[in-house]
Amino acid sequence: MTPDDARHQYAEAHTTPEAELLRRLNRETHVQVLAPRMLSGHLQGRLLSMISHMIRPRRILEIGTFTGYSALCLAEGLTPDGELHTIEQNPELETRIRRYVAAAGLTERVHLHIGDARQVLPTLTENWDLVFIDADKINNDAYFELVIRQVRPGGFLLIDNVLWGDKVLPSYAVKPADKDTHAVRDFNGKIQADPRVENVFLPLRDGLLVVRKV
Template identity: 75%
Template sequence: MYSADDAQLYADRHTSPESPLLARLNRETHVQLLHARMLSGHAQGRLLSMLSHMVRPRRVLELGTFTGYSALCLAEGLAEAGELHTIEQNPELESRIRRYVAEAGLTGNIHIHIGDARRIVPELAETWDLVFIDADKINNDTYYELVLPQVRPGGFLLIDNVLWGGKVLDGYPVKPSDKDTQAVRAFNAKVQADERVENVLLPLRDGLLLVRKR
């Protein structure tokens, strides 16, 4: 029998490599920043790129830029003259994000917003083809309800960390003080019952929820 780690290593070896620029950003993030696990990383980054290439979106929205890795991956599949808006609440990350976006030659395609997504999203007069939600988990439902009306029919949402380290699984003891786990559990259950969408939960990395608006 193989282990989950063995399967992941095999999958990584049979997944197209990240670009040298993404590899450098990946390493720099892990060396220089706390909470580097928040970065999407190789396998998930290639999936985001693949999904974006499949959709060929004109307008992409990302909530939670971190160091910009996932934004660069999603931008790989943009339609001609397509644009990606990404929102990051931590101003200390802005210069790093802008530096890598510039190095990728995507300054004209990726628009960086620093601040609270709950304030910024309503100000963006766009109809989204693809939305990636990877921000604070306790507000997943707030972000979902905020952006869903702006997603075109047939458009897609991707929500990260929906397995939340396995804490959402049945039988896992959750403390009353663990508001994040409670929020992720409730959000997953809500989307499963939401007749406005179709959804598939992929057990990739920390769980990625794929949602299609009907």
């Protein structure tokens, strides 16, 4: 076991456990779905829930649903009249997502959109309190620019996988970088220099960028 693995296990052991429904979805995703590492999982899921509870958002947007784990975590902090819109490109995941949303009693409050987020986003006219971007990394900047005007002043964006397996680090040994690494590195630099936002880079799991619109 590496030191990072040990730290992660210790952190999970000292974090509020998953609810049974989330634990079942976590297990089912790892057994039945390709690329289960894309799941937010216990530690990050509890962080998403905690942030959502702190913000108490009325409107949440998620770009990249996967099997729905993160959407269920984010929805835990919604106001009583709050709603969450989530976009997933892979139609093969739709049935599973809807089944778990229904099991959580959120069918009327979680709205699933199947399709390319770049086409879906212009059709959504909400003002967002919280946005979670966790889709294909090559389009992080496109997604950000499509939603930033609809994020209320003081609203938050969370962008996942901003370490990209540590490949964005200057010390990373493999060169040249692939197009996704270039995209993530460029996006991180853009956010750091963007006067519209304040940001904190958290080295949690594969990196989580917390951004507040000023």
